[in-house]
Amino acid sequence: MKKTDPEINRRQFLKNGAFAVAAIGAVGVGVNYLRKPNEENTLTLLRPPGAILEDEFIYACIKCGLCVQICPIEAVKLAGISDGLSYGTPYIDPLAQACDFSCDAMQCVETCPTAALDFVLFKKAGEGALIEYQKANPTPGPDYNPFVVQSQAMKATTKMGLAVIDNSTCLAVKGKGFKGVPRESGFEGVYRSPNPKREERKASLVNNHQFDREICDLCVTECPIGEIAIILEEKTGANGSKLWQPKVLDACTGCGVCVMVCPTTPSSIIIEKLEMV
Numbered sequence: 684m685k686k687t688d689p690e691i692n693r694r695q696f697l698k699n700g701a702f703a704v705a706a707i708g709a710v711g712v713g714v715n716y717l718r719k720p721n722e723e724n725t726l727t728l729l730r731p732p733g734a735i736l737e738d739e740f741i742y743a744c745i746k747c748g749l750c751v752q753i754c755p756i757e758a759v760k761l762a763g764i765s766d767g768l769s770y771g772t773p774y775i776d777p778l779a780q781a782c783d784f785s786c787d788a789m790q791c792v793e794t795c796p797t798a799a800l801d802f803v804l805f806k807k808a809g810e811g812a813l814i815e816y817q818k819a820n821p822t823p824g825p826d827y828n829p830f831v832v833q834s835q836a837m838k839a840t841t842k843m844g845l846a847v848i849d850n851s852t853c854l855a856v857k858g859k860g861f862k863g864v865p866r867e868s869g870f871e872g873v874y875r876s877p878n879p880k881r882e883e884r885k886a887s888l889v890n891n892h893q894f895d896r897e898i899c900d901l902c903v904t905e906c907p908i909g910e911i912a913i914i915l916e917e918k919t920g921a922n923g924s925k926l927w928q929p930k931v932l933d934a935c936t937g938c939g940v941c942v943m944v945c946p947t948t949p950s951s952i953i954i955e956k957l958e959m960v
């Protein structure tokens with residue numbers, strides 16, 4: 684059996700050692716890089732309802748696209764290659780197509796196989812609301828629909844972001860009304876106008892809706908969450924004149940319907956991203 688040269692062994696050992704250190708270093712840099720989410724995307728990409736914290740979401744999402752497929756109004760899109768580490772992950776662009784909750788059951792959340800969109804909070808909210816309703820109404824009337832009770836509680840639990848009004852362009856703040864359809868010709872966004880009758884509650888083109896308002900309040904009346912999310916505040920100016928101001932309240936979900944139906948160009952509303960904790 685050939686005896687091994689100890690010097691060669693030593694040189695080989697040092698060489699292998701140096702290679703291993705370099706390799707570990709490279710992996711370390713890689714891991715470090717991967718662990719650092721793209722900060723720009725963190726700030727800008729509005730995630731679908733139920734998204735867990737962004738720096739966990741980016742790893743929990745397996746880019747299966749199920750949330751995209753299930754959304755009945757195609758509100759959920761997949762980020763492109765220019766979005767860096769967010770590539771293939773879902774987001775919502777409310778200006779193009781807001782989430783109007785017309786699936787009624789947080790379907791994108793429920794379908795997520797890895798809980799990157801986490802259904803637990805919604806499930807608890809729905810079940811809790813049902814228990815509360817049944818306590819308050821031990822013998823519910825013929826209009827009672829447990830699905831609607833649960834669905835409303837689930838929507839109200841959503842916290843994608845918060846609507847922020849640009850007072851410098853808002854028509855109401857200027858004391859102006861609005862007549863016509865909200866968006867430019869050919870706009871393809873759809874939403875379901877708030878209407879208590881379920882059978883009439885189908886999503887239709889934003890521009891199928893004609894408005895005639897003395898003072899613009901589209902963001903208020905078309906909000907799927909209602910007056911717990913946004914109101915038009917009436918104030919009295921210094922000279923006794925009336926002033927109006929849309930005011931966003933805590934229950935705003937960041938769904939973005941108001942962004943889509945606001946008739947100014949550009950929209951007088953943006954959604955500031957928030958993260959569920």
Ligand code: SF4
Nearest residue numbers: 754782784785786791
């Ligand atoms: S919750 Fe909104 S984004 Fe998700 S499936 Fe329903 S309508 Fe689409």
Ligand code: SF4
Nearest residue numbers: 853854855899902945
């Ligand atoms: S819809 Fe737009 S312009 Fe009209 S009140 Fe709301 S923010 Fe102002």
Ligand code: SF4
Nearest residue numbers: 906935936938939941
């Ligand atoms: S104000 Fe209403 S429509 Fe606008 S983002 Fe909030 S919940 Fe949605």
